[in-house]
Amino acid sequence: MIDSPAPSFALCRPDRTVVAHGGGAVFRSAAEAAAALRSGRVGYVVGALPFAPGAPAALWAPRYVTISDDAHRPARPELPRFEFAAALPAPETHVRRVAEAIRVLADPAERLRKVVLARAVLARAERRVAPAELLDLLVATDPLGNGFRTELSAAGGAYRGRHLIGSSPEILVRRDGATVLSHPLAGSARRVPDDPATDRAAGRNLLGSAKDHHEHRFVVDHVGAVLRRLCGTVHVPDGPELTGTPEMWHLGTPITATGGPSALELAAALHPTPAICGTPTEDAARLIARLEGDRGFYAGAVGWCDAAGDGEWMVAIRCAELAADHRTLLAHAGGGIVAESDPAAELAETTGKFQRVLGPLGLADTPVPVS
Template sequence: MIIIDAETSAFSADPAFVLSRPQRTVTASAGGRVFRSAAEAAAALRSRRVSHIVGALPFTPGAPAALWAPETIAVTDGPRTPRALTAPDIAITDNLPEPEEHVRRVGAAVRLLADPVHPLRKVVLARKLRARADRAVRAVDLLDLLVSTDPAGNGYLVDLSAAGGVYTGRHLVGSSPEILVRRLGPEIISHPLAGSARRIPEDPVADRIAADSLLGSAKDRHEHGFVVDHVADILSDRCTDVRIPAAPGLTETPAMWHLGTTIGATVPATGPTALELADALHPTPAICGTPTAAAAGLIAELEGERGFYAGAVGWCDADGNGEWMVSIRCAELAADNRTLLAYAGGGIVAESDPEDELAETTGKLQRVLGPLGVGGKAATVS
């Protein structure tokens, strides 16, 4: 494998993997050995048969992953510098499910959650919008449109072909604000998000009121607490010096406010790699629910297979360093390079209002579709 570490480096073809983050950008080619599970890939790293792994973990544990050891990889400081592009003409063709059905599903989930006998305490329910471009588009172009509209430069792209089967030729593109886990040397960071409010950027006063209301919301703090407890328990079993702030803070994205908690921990040099920690943490209650088995069962019943939405995207090296983001705020580009599936979900607890939850998914869908020129349509289809 060729490792490139230069700001001027370029690939002769479109990259198969990009993770753009404020501190650094990792860009990788396809090729090399493919791994269908995190355990198999982690074993190859530990034995130093490969120096890097990149790719994506699916939402459902045990489903085929899209992980590989790239032939070339570039690590550069700072976020990706996006190219100036004009968005293609993209039109929404389908709601999956229809908004009314999503409201009905949320209402049914709220009734389950309110039943003290039922084990479910939180579930994350999602919906999708299918859209079609008037011409073939490149996944890297969609990435640059997303990165250019994110103040922190967050963005990711993964060629899902390594998962095989129906994923051959598909790409996952998104701009996630949520760190599942980052390991650099002995230091571990996880920054789970749960509890959201739609932003009102055209009215700064109303936008600040929305943020403050979220920070003081008992319902959203209840939802957020499930995620913090899950992450802290997993890290406590594998790390030392787990550090948890007393209260969540606010995380700002172009479309949403989120409650977020930065959890720190320490691992010895021989401790779990970033990939192993990501595999252990996933799925968190932020994108699945709690208890995990009950929430995942209801999601499978109502939504079917999620694929790589609400999975994880990232990289890891043979020293255990790496970073994995929760794969939200994303769309899957089909092999025809014209059809897109955009995803958004929300955490449901007993206090949730179904209409508010629908509005939350609409706001999250705008983060993906807005930069592609269909934000207004995304707001009105529901």
């Protein structure tokens, strides 16, 4: 269970709950934090890595940490009513951005092979809401009990007082002793829970989609290459498997390895993967910056690491940033774009992904306003 007073960090997983309280030393980069762990100056580091690797991280050494082998299973809390405030950008603008990306991807003179484009929705609550309540809502509405919450104040500046809260299904990296796991997800289809036959067909279609297998392969190749460089034996399955969340089907590949550096160092080396950026990474990041601007901590990573090198880092997707006023919520959703992508389908995919956060708030399938 997550105890009181409210912790500054929590990572809820089906088989483990990690909670951190208070704060000491602050680290603005993964390298600085990893050095502090190696030296023994701190026993744990928790927090978030931003999407852009060079941007300030929100990492710190907590006062104390509790780790339980039990899942956090809260009762569903009653939250204040939320209303849509804006779509950032307007849906038709996102469609135009996707079309522009497809033109770049189809140009044989360009190196770019995949790019992930995202959009955001702004919502406001009628009264203040506690970050812990939002976490409990997301965990209570996820059958697997996935959820995370982290303060962002350690990043400084405008991030003071903000929180990143989400329910990510994607393991960037987990290290337990000599065992390393990364489970990238890429290639998605919206589920149809009210129609089991149609839902199963959507999963089968995703498994048979050449476009989605193409997109997924970029991620698997990247993760496999990084782990082969840093770890011992690496095992990459021959093909992806179908992975489900309440809202989406995904193609996922569990990649395992042995040995290697700490979970934090592995996370920094793997991030950003083609699942949330694209390939080649530098080209994709430049296009994202031009079309979207600064993503902040969306599509970064959230997790923890101890002085022994064990820890877990989740990709910061299916999440939202709660402003310092505790009323304003900015949620993001994105999708991988390849040359075969269809702009309208990509817009629909982001709409489905938004539901992991917006659905439990009572905003499921509500028309997104044009800003």
